[in-house]
Amino acid sequence: MKRPAKDVKIFSGSSNPELVHEVCRMLGVPLGVAKLSRFQSGETYVSIEESVRGADVYVFQSFSHPVNDHFVELLVMIDALKRSSAGMINVILPYYGYARQEKQDQPREPITAKLVADVLTTVGAERVITMDLHAPAIQGFFNIPVDHITALDLIADYLRTKDLSRAIIVSPDAGRAKTAERLATYLDLPVALMNKRRPKHNEAEITHVIGEVKDKVPIIIEDMIDTGGTLVKVIEGLVEHGARKEGILCATHAVFSHPAHERLNHPLIKEVVVTDTLPIQRLDALPKLKVLSVAPLFAEAIERIHTNRSISSLSLDTSRP
Incomplete structure (x- = not known):
């Protein structure tokens, strides 16, 4: 990969440092030096320990647990970089938190995904790079x-x-239908659609299966796996309709809130395929887990953005070191 110019600086919040170190290694760019700490009261402190004046700065932060702490840490980092005269502040959010709160399902609910966009823009972010948003329309929340x-x-x-x-x-639902169709096209496979309703948060009920799944190995595609409850019900519903008892779950973001590990060890699930947009804990508790690295994609995105090339056709080149 072509190394970006020397005026590229990459900084990392505390949410997923392993991913950022791999991106820096692939680009041949040292990780920017920043001091991150907290006062006894819980307040976040950030100090940028090197000059960023006029530089194109890329700040990595995923909204992993604890989500609010990592969000505030990102805001403080952006403010520190802005006050240090950074030339361009690019925020890389491998996982965009609060994305499931992108519309009002009931009266008097917040649209928190829009709030996050407004705050990031107000504090000084000038570009956002993110991956597999829960709702692609969230892009329109930014100016x-x-x-x-x-x-x-x-x-x-x-x-x-x-x-x-x-x-x-x-x-698993109508919201993932386009993604499932794209994956089916890539792999030249048939596609099926589940219909579900949510009586409350992190719970779902499967009502219909659209498509012929009898004697098929189901490959379920989602943007994230949170508690795993919905996907277990999807697998069980598919088996009830004749699918094989060897389902494969695929998702970009491994949120894995409790009790995800226990649920994903369900005997009807053969494999769980995720990426490292979020740090994954307790790997030994889920032996059927396969983690794919997105570091090459973000490294390529940074290189293309910095050299003013399109990233609309960004794809993985597995020949990279």
Whole structure:
């Protein structure tokens, strides 16, 4: 990969430093030096320990647990960089938190995904790079450039290493239908759609299965896995309709809130495929887990943005070191 110019600076919040170190390694750019700490009261402190004057700065932060702490830390970092005369502040959000609160499902609810966009812009972010938003329309919440990249090619490349002769791509709800269709097209597979309703947060009830899943290996595609409850019900519903008892779950973001690990060890789930947009804890508790790295995608995105090239056709080149 072509190394960006010397005026590129990459900084990391505390949410996912392993991913950022790998991106820096691939680009041949040292990780920017910043001091991150908290006062006894819980307040966040950030100090940028090197000059960023006039530099193109890229700040990585995923909204992993604790979400609010990492969000505030990102805001403080952006403010510190702005006051240090950074030339351009690019915020890289591998996982955009609060994305599930992108509309009002009931009266008097907030649209918190828009609030996050407003705060990031107000504090000084000048570009956002993110991956597989829960709702692509969130891009429109920003009045600054948003580069929305996807891990779908990465997941498709991994699935191509398997026997897909009896596989079918399954969308767990209408919101994932377009993504499921794209993956099915990439892999030349049929597609099925589940219909579900949510009686409350983190709970779902499967009502219908649209498509022929009998004697098929279901490959379920989602943007994230939170508690895993919905996906377990999807698998169980598919098996009730004749699907094989060897489902494969694929998702970009491994949120894995309790009790996700226990649920994903369900005997009807053969494999869980995720990426490292979020740090993954307790790997030994889920032996069927396969983690794909998105570092090459973000490294390529940074290189293309810095050299003013399009990232709309961004794809994974597995020949990179």
